[in-house]
Amino acid sequence: MRIVDTHVHRGVSRNARSLHAFLGVSALLFIVSAAMTIRVCTSMSSMHEMPMPGGWTMSMTWMRMPGQTWTDASAAFLGMWLAMMVAMMLPSLLPMLWRYRQSMGGADETHLALVTALVGVAYFFVWTVFGAAIFASGIALTKITLQSPAFAHAVPLVVGLVVVVAGALQFSAWKARHLACCRAAMTCPCTETADIGKAWRHGLRLGVHCCECCIGPTTILLVMGVMDLRAMAAVTAAITIERFAPAAERSARGIGILVVALGLTLIARSLLTA
Helix, strand or coil: CHHHHHHHHHHHHHHHHHHHHHHHHHHHHHHHHHHHHHHHHHHHHCCCCEEECCCEEECHHHCCCCCCCHHHHHHHHHHHHHHHHHHHHHHHHHHHHHHHHHHCCCCCHHHHHHHHHHHHHHHHHHHHHHHHHHHHHHHHHHHHHHHCHHHHHHHHHHHHHHHHHHHHHCCCHHHHHHHHHHHHHHHCCCCCCCCHHHHHHHHHHHHHHHHHHCHHHHHHHHHHHCCCHHHHHHHHHHHHHHHHCCCHHHHHHHHHHHHHHHHHHHHHHHHHHC
């Protein structure tokens, strides 16, 4: 009986040490990424924005700095985007990673740490690819805006309409399905083995589901100001709430109501100032 109790105690102690190490590394990663994000946002806010027809200003995020190539601009954006996504999404990702780690209990600690890290890398790789597509779209829209005064004048109205659509997505079956997939990954045991290739594919699947689930909040962040710390904090809070709240769909719809109200307010303001 004492031998059994000793083995159980050792198992519990090892699991506790593993959890402490996991949380310590995650906390350090979050602090570093959050600090980088705040620093970049602060430096960007000190730059002069370009006044545009319609009474709004265009961020310099989508433009090259003097002497900067498009390759340099893309790399700078993706670096900023990755740091921002780690700070925003890591709180929601941690339960998924820990569940995956617990499901791979038969592996040794070193290999377990490797495959768990690989899942996280694959997850944020998907967000990086998403960021590259966003940057390309942002450049194209910026070019159109600069070349068309009529479109530039309509941008505040378009932003309001986009926010309303993003809020309406919160009520869709499509949103509910992907949110359910993300929440299931936090609670359901993973049945795969601790294989490097399977870990990478598992992380990619998590990333794809997460990007699709967060398409509405992410769109709001982009149109409201990707470098705005207040918008970033609000979007992070919304994503975290709908992942952890007991009633997932109700929380998503409550957020949707607030977002639609915000969009309608922006539309009304744009019409009044037109």
